[in-house]
Amino acid sequence: MLDIRLEGKAPIYEQLYNGIAQLISSERLKPDEKLPAVREVAKQLGINPNTVQKAYAQLEQAGLIYSMPAKGSYVAPRTHAAAALRAEAVKRLEASLYDAKKSGIPRGDVDELVEKIWSTDRNEGNS
Amino acid sequence: MLDIRLEGKAPIYEQLYNGIAQLISSERLKPDEKLPAVREVAKQLGINPNTVQKAYAQLEQAGLIYSMPAKGSYVAPRTHAAAALRAEAVKRLEASLYDAKKSGIPRGDVDELVEKIWSTDRNEGNS
Amino acid sequence: MLDIRLEGKAPIYEQLYNGIAQLISSERLKPDEKLPAVREVAKQLGINPNTVQKAYAQLEQAGLIYSMPAKGSYVAPRTHAAAALRAEAVKRLEASLYDAKKSGIPRGDVDELVEKIWSTDRNEGNS
Amino acid sequence: MLDIRLEGKAPIYEQLYNGIAQLISSERLKPDEKLPAVREVAKQLGINPNTVQKAYAQLEQAGLIYSMPAKGSYVAPRTHAAAALRAEAVKRLEASLYDAKKSGIPRGDVDELVEKIWSTDRNEGNS
DNA sequence: GTGGTCTAGACCACA
């Protein structure tokens, strides 16, 4: 229901934040779409509701979602969200590519990585 | 003697690791050059020897340095160090590409970025 | 609770590492099973928590366990653990073969040993 | 002059001991052959004469070499040395192969390793 | 409660 995989050493609330931001950025979550309730996400992922609450609070503070008390949380309207996030993502990727080039990684290796990752069509999820 | 500034919230041993890795990568520390002793670095930076020890241990395990107990620690031969650094760079790049994909960046945009960066003729290198 | 005996001159954290690796390898610790907490192991064995922490950190880095800060440490999924253990076994075997060669053991003798051991039908396994 | 490579974390005197033992076991050092002088070995390998002295002392104590004061050290006569060492080496290798089998390494992989190592004809030495 | 980081300080074998 929220196709997000928790893994690695980063704090869970941060992984949740990034995961949802990516869903918004890629428009798999559309503007004004309702997010699943905090408790639901917590149960689904087997984590503490406080942790989900923290992620939602930070998403709201970042202007990516808005919440209507007693109703739920919703993806913010277009202008605020997707475009800006995508621009940021591109910027981070560009920096990574420059680093890779500086480290002497040949372009061919990069192209192979890109091929490998983008051809893994669909199904990021469920290990 | 080791021109590294500690700052920010990242763990000290990690900052040390990255700082030394950069010195090796940029060849300001040359292959087989002796690194300052654990205790010396600790005194110089005003931190605990154990913390320096941890950074050195991880650098050794990554293949960037080798240490001979009772003699000292040394920068690994060029090939080893370069291979280790490239392996790390590839790992970071792969993570970035996954993030970019999840953020909805189309493959075409990525290919363009790669083209743009790698066609920038030659030597973008050693910052 | 972790049936491990510390003895001999090897570093404690290394004995712990090997002991736990064996429990995982023999599946007395199953995939995704929770390991006892760092402090608990320390108390039980009468050693310092830092020493246990070191063993756990290295097990995680070898891919044999994964840890979620504030939740606990868990045995890695079967595939990861098995791959890590095999990688280590191959490394040890390679070293042994080099030693054997240096000691002047002719290749023919080695081949005979391999033949003898692998033809011993099936399941020599889980000690 | 003593084709031995020092590497890894083991104490140098131990590496020296094993290296010389292997040369004797493989009969690249023959019975009653003279070993190079302590000081010579120390200079050649860039290590402390005390370290070489320690290795020689332990080799003598193990009955692998004998020393004639003011003359030098010599490889012990046949019966004491090569045969026993080789038997030990075979035993260690056999144990390693059993471990490898228990770890699930397929015979094919072992054969490849053997092929790789024994076909690297000659020249163990000089990195 | 949990893993993770860090300090202060000790001791060891080896060189």
Add this chain to the structure above:
DNA sequence: GTGGTCTAGACCACA
């Protein structure tokens, strides 16, 4: 002197 190990004990963010 050098790297490596270990203890005792503190503090942190996160859950």
